Amino acid sequence: xxxxxxxxxxxxxxxxxxxxxxxxxxxxxxxxxxxxxxxxxxxxxxxxxxxxxxxxxxxxxxxxxxxxxxxxxxxxxxxxxxxxxxxxxxxxxxxxxxxxxxxxxxxxxxxxxxxxxxxxxxxxxxxxxxxxxxxxxxxxxxxxxxxxxxxxxxxxxxxxxxxxxxxxxxxxxxxxxxxxxxxxxxxxxxxxxxxxxxxxxxxxxxxxxxxxxxxxxxxxxxxxxxxxxxxxxxxxxxxxxxxxxxxxxxxxxxxxxxxxxxxxxxxxxxxxxxxxxxxxxxxxxxxxxxxxxxxxxxxxxxxxxxxxxxxxxxxxxxxxxxxxxxxxxxxxxxxxxxxxxxxxxxxxxxxxxxxxxxxxxxxxxxxxxxxxxxxxxxxxxxxxxxxxxxxxxxxxxxxxxxxxxxxxxxxxxxxxxxxxxxxxxxxx
Amino acid sequence: xxxxxxxxxxxxxxxxxxxxxxxxxxxxxxxxxxxxxxxxxxxxxxxxxxxxxxxxxxxxxxxxxxxxxxxxxxxxxxxxxxxxxxxxxxxxxxxxxxxxxxxxxxxxxxxxxxxxxxxxxxxxxxxxxxxxxxxxxxxxxxxxxxxxxxxxxxxxxxxxxxxxxxxxxxxxxxxxxxxxxxxxxxxxxxxxxxxxxxxxxxxxxxxxxxxxxxxxxxxxxxxxxxxxxxxxxxxxxxxxxxxxxxxxxxxxxxxxxxxxxxxxxxxxxxxxxxxxxxxxxxxxxxxxxxxxxxxxxxxxxxxxxxxxx
Numbered sequence: 001x002x003x004x005x006x007x008x009x010x011x012x013x014x015x016x017x018x019x020x021x022x023x024x025x026x027x028x029x030x031x032x033x034x035x036x037x038x039x040x041x042x043x044x045x046x047x048x049x050x051x052x053x054x055x056x057x058x059x060x061x062x063x064x065x066x067x068x069x070x071x072x073x074x075x076x077x078x079x080x081x082x083x084x085x086x087x088x089x090x091x092x093x094x095x096x097x098x099x100x101x102x103x104x105x106x107x108x109x110x111x112x113x114x115x116x117x118x119x120x121x122x123x124x125x126x127x128x129x130x131x132x133x134x135x136x137x138x139x140x141x142x143x144x145x146x147x148x149x150x151x152x153x154x155x156x157x158x159x160x161x162x163x164x165x166x167x168x169x170x171x172x173x174x175x176x177x178x179x180x181x182x183x184x185x186x187x188x189x190x191x192x193x194x195x196x197x198x199x200x201x202x203x204x205x206x207x208x209x210x211x212x213x214x215x216x217x218x219x220x221x222x223x224x225x226x227x228x229x230x231x232x233x234x235x236x237x238x239x240x241x242x243x244x245x246x247x248x249x250x251x252x253x254x255x256x257x258x259x260x261x262x263x264x265x266x267x268x269x270x271x272x273x274x275x276x277x278x279x280x281x282x283x284x285x286x287x288x289x290x291x292x293x294x295x296x297x298x299x300x301x302x303x304x305x306x307x308x309x310x311x312x313x314x315x316x317x318x319x320x321x322x323x324x325x326x327x328x329x330x331x332x333x334x335x336x337x338x339x340x341x342x343x344x345x346x347x348x349x350x351x352x353x354x355x356x357x358x359x360x361x362x363x364x365x366x367x368x369x370x371x372x373x374x375x376x377x378x379x380x381x382x383x384x385x386x387x388x389x390x391x392x393x394x395x396x397x398x399x400x401x402x403x404x405x406x407x408x409x410x411x412x413x414x415x416x417x418x419x420x421x422x423x424x425x426x427x428x
Numbered sequence: 429x430x431x432x433x434x435x436x437x438x439x440x441x442x443x444x445x446x447x448x449x450x451x452x453x454x455x456x457x458x459x460x461x462x463x464x465x466x467x468x469x470x471x472x473x474x475x476x477x478x479x480x481x482x483x484x485x486x487x488x489x490x491x492x493x494x495x496x497x498x499x500x501x502x503x504x505x506x507x508x509x510x511x512x513x514x515x516x517x518x519x520x521x522x523x524x525x526x527x528x529x530x531x532x533x534x535x536x537x538x539x540x541x542x543x544x545x546x547x548x549x550x551x552x553x554x555x556x557x558x559x560x561x562x563x564x565x566x567x568x569x570x571x572x573x574x575x576x577x578x579x580x581x582x583x584x585x586x587x588x589x590x591x592x593x594x595x596x597x598x599x600x601x602x603x604x605x606x607x608x609x610x611x612x613x614x615x616x617x618x619x620x621x622x623x624x625x626x627x628x629x630x631x632x633x634x635x636x637x638x639x640x641x642x643x644x645x646x647x648x649x650x651x652x653x654x655x656x657x658x659x660x661x662x663x664x665x666x667x668x669x670x671x672x673x674x675x676x677x678x679x680x681x682x683x684x685x686x687x688x689x690x691x692x693x694x695x696x697x698x699x700x701x702x703x704x705x706x707x708x709x710x711x712x713x714x715x716x717x718x719x720x721x722x723x724x725x726x727x728x729x730x731x732x733x734x735x736x737x
Contacts, residue, residue: 144456171514187457352502
């Protein structure tokens with residue numbers, strides 16, 4: 001260290017100014033008219049600098065730790081939001097899968113196939129369980145999920161009425177079924193509520209993935225280092241020492257913490273950006289493809305149930321098919337195989353071969369569609385799990401670092417206090 | 429004071445960061461009103477005799493030439509009017525009284541039959557745009573419709589009546605009893621317009637079809653359904669709490685005709701010859717006995733055709 005100069009003593013008080021402002025003052029009180037002495041109270045100044053320096057070091061530690069804690073927290077929220085997004089997308093897919101199964105069972109006619117009945121029940125169970133889980137996981141979704149619960153109950157009631165009437169051979173059964181399917185897709189009903197849930201949770205997850213703030217940490221470090229530099233300069237001017245040991249150690253701690261935390265946050269931020277564009281986007285795309293696919297399959301059955309009056313259903317099928325094709329799903333090959341079978345069904349129906357179209361819709365079409373549905377479900381689940389796991393990984397290290405930052409901030413303030421304390425000793 | 433400022437700044441920063449941690453509640457989309465809307469009554473059109481059709485002709489070649497699709501007769505039918513035109517839940521086949529006439533005409537033309545389920549509101553539109561060749565869907569012949577389509581001779585004389593809840597059947601005294609009641613009929617049908625005429629105190633409620641009316645009736649959204657006796661009999665057969673009061677008088681006559689494109693006159697003439705054949709060879713009676721008599725519980729004979737248009 002270059003503490004070679006002797007401490008600079010406080011300058012002696014200057015002589016009082018002669019006859020200053022004494023024109024109107026009474027002669028008996030000349031002392032009152034004198035100006036205040038202009039000496040520097042060095043111990044008080046050192047105390048002030050010590051307080052500023054310690055405060056800066058502690059505030060740096062606290063705020064830096066807080067920024068890291070928020071980053072840790074938002075990564076956790078991003079993982080939870082991703083889970084919730086996948087949950088509501090699963091609800092939507094399961095609901096449309098139930099509808100596709102119910103309509104296909106009606107198309108079959110006669111006694112309902114036990115396998116299809118089981119598949120419908122399983123899909124509805126999945127819907128109801130996931131609604132309860134989603135309401136538990138995200139309080140902000142509760143109002144929407146309450147409404148969804150009501151709409152799903154309406155739907156399942158209508159399907160049950162459809163079945164009851166169908167078993168008695170009454171055509172009103174098919175009307176209940178088509179009414180249930182149409183209501184499901186109506187404005188303000190189950191699917192539009194689910195669309196709102198998907199949109200909100202996707203936005204939340206994407207926002208949370210942007211919760212790392214390396215720039216804030218950098219600015220914070222630069223400001224703290226700037227204050228320490230200023231403090232050191234002031235001390236150097238007063239005591240003729242270029243560098244104060246305590247302040248230097250504190251500055252090194254701040255610099256080290258800043259570098260480590262900025263690099264750490266930057267790595268997490270980049271990783272989150274990659275996730276958002278990668279596994280997360282893929283999970284969303286696969287889930288969207290699956291819901292649109294199930295919507296299309298239900299419309300295929302409704303088209304045939306309505307015996308060719310279904311230009312509306314065919315238009316809806318095409319809209320869904322376009323969305324699947326544009327979704328970027330990895331199961332596009334399986335989808336194209338199903339779409340080719342559907343084209344054949346449409347041609348048969350348009351040409352008046354309804355019975356053959358129906359057979360195809362109940363046979364090959366189901367086989368082809370199931371391959372696509374299973375592949376899309378697996379891909380959505382895999383990508384979603386990967387995204388959530390990646391967001392959760394390394395979080396404990398971030399939390400430890402956050403706690404360590406507070407301790408290092410305190411340590412920096414202690415070194416700083418000792419550094420200035422040395423000057424105080426020298427002065428006294 | 430100097431000690432307070434850094435602390436306040438820290439707290440402010442913490443408050444700012446934590447404030448960003450809250451979630452906005454997911455907006456709940458509002459449902460559109462599910463209230464069924466009443467249909468407006470149509471403008472009356474005058475003509476001499478709406479039941480008057482074109483004279484029959486056996487010229488099959490001319491008739492076939494007027495089909496929209498080569499080798500196929502595409503017929504719009506009902507898929508949910510029990511006993512008139514309905515999809516049998518057991519085997520998925522379209523069956524009923526109306527379907528028998530479609531089958532007979534396709535057979536006589538020597539072409540395949542393509543049945544398309546259509547709604548009452550789509551009947552005229554689908555004939556206009558060439559999607560279908562013929563409508564066999566309990567369609568009432570009237571002057572207004574003659575402006576848009578061509579009808580065959582009348583193949584059945586239905587009457588418009590009212591269906592009410594079983595506990596209100598005994599007290600039903602005709603249209604006056606419908607005051608302040610919600611009465612359902614399919615949109616764009618003569619039945620709905622007739623409600624406004626004969627029971628001005630009633631609230632007409634439109635539905636997509638009569639089965640849709642029965643669903644509204646079962647939910648308690650409407651108090652009564654009006655329609656042709658043939659249709660109401662089919663609805664009552666599906667719900668033991670729905671009754672067509674036997675003591676009521678008819679609200680109107682509803683003569684049924686098969687509808688065709690307005691310019692397909694040769695096809696209409698040929699259909700009239702097939703209908704005439706069915707009236708005389710017992711096929712009409714057989715169809716009536718199979719599909720309608722078990723529910724209407726009355727004997728009847730085929731209506732006499734009126735030609736000269």
